[in-house]
Amino acid sequence: MYRDPVESLEPLHRVPAATRTLRVGMIGIGTVGRGTFRVLARNQADIAARAGRAIELVIVAARNLARAADIVGPGVPLTDDAMHVATHPDVDVLVEVAGGTGAARDWVLAAIAHGKHVVTANKALLAVHGTEIFAAAREKGVVVAYEGAVAVSIPIIKALREGLAANRIEWVAGIINGTTNFILSKMRDEGLDFAAALAQAQALGYAEADPSFDIEGIDAAHKLSLLAANAFGMPLRFDDAQVEGITALQGVDVACAEQLGYRIKLLGVARRQAAGVELRVQPALVPADHLMAHVNGSMNAVMVKSDAAGLTMYYGAGAGSEQTASAVIADLVDVARLDGVAAAQHVPHLGVHAHATNALAVLPRAAVVTAHYLRVPVAAVSHIQAVSACLAEQRVPVRQVALAAEKPGVGPQVLVLTGPVAQGTLDLAVHALQAQADVVGPVVSLRVEALEG
Amino acid sequence: MYRDPVESLEPLHRVPAATRTLRVGMIGIGTVGRGTFRVLARNQADIAARAGRAIELVIVAARNLARAADIVGPGVPLTDDAMHVATHPDVDVLVEVAGGTGAARDWVLAAIAHGKHVVTANKALLAVHGTEIFAAAREKGVVVAYEGAVAVSIPIIKALREGLAANRIEWVAGIINGTTNFILSKMRDEGLDFAAALAQAQALGYAEADPSFDIEGIDAAHKLSLLAANAFGMPLRFDDAQVEGITALQGVDVACAEQLGYRIKLLGVARRQAAGVELRVQPALVPADHLMAHVNGSMNAVMVKSDAAGLTMYYGAGAGSEQTASAVIADLVDVARLDGVAAAQHVPHLGVHAHATNALAVLPRAAVVTAHYLRVPVAAVSHIQAVSACLAEQRVPVRQVALAAEKPGVGPQVLVLTGPVAQGTLDLAVHALQAQADVVGPVVSLRVEALEG
Numbered sequence: 041m042y043r044d045p046v047e048s049l050e051p052l053h054r055v056p057a058a059t060r061t062l063r064v065g066m067i068g069i070g071t072v073g074r075g076t077f078r079v080l081a082r083n084q085a086d087i088a089a090r091a092g093r094a095i096e097l098v099i100v101a102a103r104n105l106a107r108a109a110d111i112v113g114p115g116v117p118l119t120d121d122a123m124h125v126a127t128h129p130d131v132d133v134l135v136e137v138a139g140g141t142g143a144a145r146d147w148v149l150a151a152i153a154h155g156k157h158v159v160t161a162n163k164a165l166l167a168v169h170g171t172e173i174f175a176a177a178r179e180k181g182v183v184v185a186y187e188g189a190v191a192v193s194i195p196i197i198k199a200l201r202e203g204l205a206a207n208r209i210e211w212v213a214g215i216i217n218g219t220t221n222f223i224l225s226k227m228r229d230e231g232l233d234f235a236a237a238l239a240q241a242q243a244l245g246y247a248e249a250d251p252s253f254d255i256e257g258i259d260a261a262h263k264l265s266l267l268a269a270n271a272f273g274m275p276l277r278f279d280d281a282q283v284e285g286i287t288a289l290q291g292v293d294v295a296c297a298e299q300l301g302y303r304i305k306l307l308g309v310a311r312r313q314a315a316g317v318e319l320r321v322q323p324a325l326v327p328a329d330h331l332m333a334h335v336n337g338s339m340n341a342v343m344v345k346s347d348a349a350g351l352t353m354y355y356g357a358g359a360g361s362e363q364t365a366s367a368v369i370a371d372l373v374d375v376a377r378l379d380g381v382a383a384a385q386h387v388p389h390l391g392v393h394a395h396a397t398n399a400l401a402v403l404p405r406a407a408v409v410t411a412h413y414l415r416v417p418v419a420a421v422s423h424i425q426a427v428s429a430c431l432a433e434q435r436v437p438v439r440q441v442a443l444a445a446e447k448p449g450v451g452p453q454v455l456v457l458t459g460p461v462a463q464g465t466l467d468l469a470v471h472a473l474q475a476q477a478d479v480v481g482p483v484v485s486l487r488v489e490a491l492e493g
Numbered sequence: 494m495y496r497d498p499v500e501s502l503e504p505l506h507r508v509p510a511a512t513r514t515l516r517v518g519m520i521g522i523g524t525v526g527r528g529t530f531r532v533l534a535r536n537q538a539d540i541a542a543r544a545g546r547a548i549e550l551v552i553v554a555a556r557n558l559a560r561a562a563d564i565v566g567p568g569v570p571l572t573d574d575a576m577h578v579a580t581h582p583d584v585d586v587l588v589e590v591a592g593g594t595g596a597a598r599d600w601v602l603a604a605i606a607h608g609k610h611v612v613t614a615n616k617a618l619l620a621v622h623g624t625e626i627f628a629a630a631r632e633k634g635v636v637v638a639y640e641g642a643v644a645v646s647i648p649i650i651k652a653l654r655e656g657l658a659a660n661r662i663e664w665v666a667g668i669i670n671g672t673t674n675f676i677l678s679k680m681r682d683e684g685l686d687f688a689a690a691l692a693q694a695q696a697l698g699y700a701e702a703d704p705s706f707d708i709e710g711i712d713a714a715h716k717l718s719l720l721a722a723n724a725f726g727m728p729l730r731f732d733d734a735q736v737e738g739i740t741a742l743q744g745v746d747v748a749c750a751e752q753l754g755y756r757i758k759l760l761g762v763a764r765r766q767a768a769g770v771e772l773r774v775q776p777a778l779v780p781a782d783h784l785m786a787h788v789n790g791s792m793n794a795v796m797v798k799s800d801a802a803g804l805t806m807y808y809g810a811g812a813g814s815e816q817t818a819s820a821v822i823a824d825l826v827d828v829a830r831l832d833g834v835a836a837a838q839h840v841p842h843l844g845v846h847a848h849a850t851n852a853l854a855v856l857p858r859a860a861v862v863t864a865h866y867l868r869v870p871v872a873a874v875s876h877i878q879a880v881s882a883c884l885a886e887q888r889v890p891v892r893q894v895a896l897a898a899e900k901p902g903v904g905p906q907v908l909v910l911t912g913p914v915a916q917g918t919l920d921l922a923v924h925a926l927q928a929q930a931d932v933v934g935p936v937v938s939l940r941v942e943a944l945e946g
Binding site for chain 1: 512528532533535536538539540541542543544545640646647648651652654655656657658659660661726782784787788799800801802803804805806807808809810813815816818819820821822823825826827829830832833834835837838839840841844845846848849
């Protein structure tokens with residue numbers, strides 16, 4: 041792109057447009073890569089009309105070249121050397137959709153070192169190595185875009201970094217793992233226990249053979265660390281997140297929550313407090329009439345509370361081939377528009393420019409204050425009073441005490457909804473309850489999230 | 494901003510950043526202007542950290558200077574000459590939040606002619622004069638940004654133009670008028686009729702003294718024309734939209750819809766068909782278990798169906814001082830990032846670059862195919878068969894026929910849910926039903942929207 045040196049001092053619109061094709065090299069042609077190839081090909085003209093220039097896949101790296109050739113046809117050169125794509129002189133932007141955190145880190149850093157922009161949907165890579173990767177990108181003046189890394193079909197990173205740029209964000213709460221939301225929906229709708237619901241999810245392709253990243257909350261925590269960074273302008277803090285999955289969740293608690301007017305969702309919550317930031321993934325009760333309670337199946341949603349806009353919510357598919365491609369290509373369109381933009385004017389990788397990053401502390405678990413649900417298995421319904429007395433003694437504010445509806449094979453259960461109480465205080469109370477002779481099984485506690493303005 | 498002529502041929506990140514303050518002139522200091530002033534002042538540091546440069550209000554035009562001085566204090570120069578602000582040499586970007594379509598058009602065109610960017614939340618202005626305004630802006634290489642014009646707190650224009658840029662959008666359906674959604678929620682929750690619900694909305698400040706723009710669907714149609722243009726890359730077609738408000742809606746239909754498992758919402762729908770685009774605002778039945786049915790009170794939501802991302806939804810406040818300011822300032826942050834960007838690389842005003850605009854025809858009302866709800870007041874419940882027979886004869890596919898639950902003072906009512914049928918066919922069937930001797934009152938028909946993938 042040639043710029044007349046005199047014109048470059050003139051009003052900005054006189055600068056000639058960058059109209060040459062944006063050349064994309066892609067590593068990985070699995071689920072996401074295939075979707076990206078297909079959507080780019082199918083919507084080629086529309087995408088160019090939006091981007092102002094064509095976006096073309098010029099080389100693809102794949103482990104299985106025969107399978108890759110079946111997908112991309114004869115038009116796109118293939119290689120099994122990913123580093124060749126990452127460093128290829130004809131590539132303007134690297135799309136990394138191979139996954140993993142080892143080789144992927146090397147490819148991404150190599151592409152950056154060669155002055156290429158990077159688009160990735162790899163949340164694990166960024167949650168673990170994001171600080172290093174973004175620093176390298178800043179150094180070279182290139183962009184690492186990752187809309188596809190969180191709640192794929194939903195442009196939530198863009199909403200946080202750009203759409204809500206005027207706001208001081210107070211909290212973000214998301215249903216950001218489709219597998220666990222599918223399992224929780226099955227548990228509720230069909231009265232299944234966790235193991236049966238997981239088996240269904242696996243049979244239907246909503247859960248992987250090894251589902252531990254999903255069901256233990258790791259995947260949600262990866263995404264939450266990206267959301268929190270963009271919401272609060274803080275560094276990535278995946279290692280400090282409190283992470284609890286749904287493997288220990290029992291069907292009886294899903295039913296008891298329902299009885300009290302709640303549904304259980306695996307929520308990632310990042311909330312700004314005076315003393316730091318809450319950063320936590322856990323199954324929590326959400327009011328049944330709340331919009332977030334109606335996010336079912338494998339769908340995702342993120343709710344944001346900010347000072348000017350108030351409550352906003354963003355809903356869509358959280359996984360899928362073309363759903364993720366939608367985000368990857370949106371990032372490519374953004375990159376296509378970057379020509380002529382000074383790096384200091386790019387949308388910053390984590391929402392705010394580096395000099396303004398907030399080194400917010402992550403609050404320890406014990407200091408997190410929320411309402412709680414307790415289920416206390418008791419020897420007899422009359423022991424409801426002993427439960428209340430114990431909670432009063434432990435200074436846990438109580439909002440509601442009820443007996444669980446009778447179920448075959450399940451003994452009497454005292455249900456409690458508390459007011460806001462620090463986790464540390466609640467843990468002590470649960471310990472005290474557990475020590476009562478009347479209490480005949482493990483006391484279950486879950487957080488209750490009002491998700492209100 | 495100085496650029497070294499040699500460096501301007503180098504990699505883009507070497508170009509020095511535009512770091513000087515973005516100077517804003519604002520016309521209007523009513524509800525939205527006040528919110529914009531307050532949020533800009535309160536979140537000054539955070540906004541600069543996101544934008545990469547400070548954003549400063551340098552002059553404000555107001556009709557009532559004393560009241561304006563009370564709001565902005567001594568720090569901001571005031572004038573009662575709006576054109577002075579629109580053409581002021583120290584203003585980089587004009588924020589027009591005075592409203593109206595007469596003088597506002599003159600101010601905006603003058604600002605553009607003086608090479609200034611414009612940010613406005615004025616949907617009426619853009620729906621009516623947008624084609625002229627955007628053409629003038631394109632000619633001068635400036636941007637007219639208007640996120641605040643549609644569903645204020647929700648970054649839906651950004652989602653359509655950027656977040657979903659990879660997609661071919663199939664339809665957009667929105668609850669995009671808070672006043673009517675508040676009224677409909679009251680009608681349902683409290684069993685009120687329209688007039689009583691409107692009176693409550695007025696008493697609580699959710700409806701204006703003259704509510705006609707809202708309750709007759711005009712405001713929603715203004716916004717829908719902007720949504721459709723951005724979704725489909727078509728010109729603004731406000732004049733061609735089919736617009737029906739909620740003034741004729743009866744409480745009995747809200748109750749009957751509920752009985753059938755639906756809620757009534759005022760929907761703006763833009764749907765791409767082979768023969769053209771549906772562009773219509775009307776009260777419609779939405780399944781009660783659908784997320785859109787749970788958008789209550791004065792909240793707004795927009796659902797988008799696109800080929801790659803699938804169904805996504807965006808939810809938030811549809812009005813309010815700081816809620817609108819959130820969008821106005823987000824637009825200012827975008828403008829702050831435009832320095833150094835060739836005009837051809839700006840996000841286009843209506844989603845696609847001008848050369849690619851689709852001159853899509855708006856489908857006539859008679860050709861719009863949806864399912865329908867019918868309520869037929871009959872002399873006796875036995876006449877249910879005559880209703881079915883008439884619809885069969887008129888070739889209207891019938892999915893469900895039921896009798897309305899009895900209500901005091903309301904005679905027997907036959908309720909019908911049809912399959913998909915062209916409005917023209919349905920109108921003839923309604924005419925035929927109305928002519929039956931058994932039919933003792935006006936037949937009511939409303940569209941049913943599944944809002945599914």
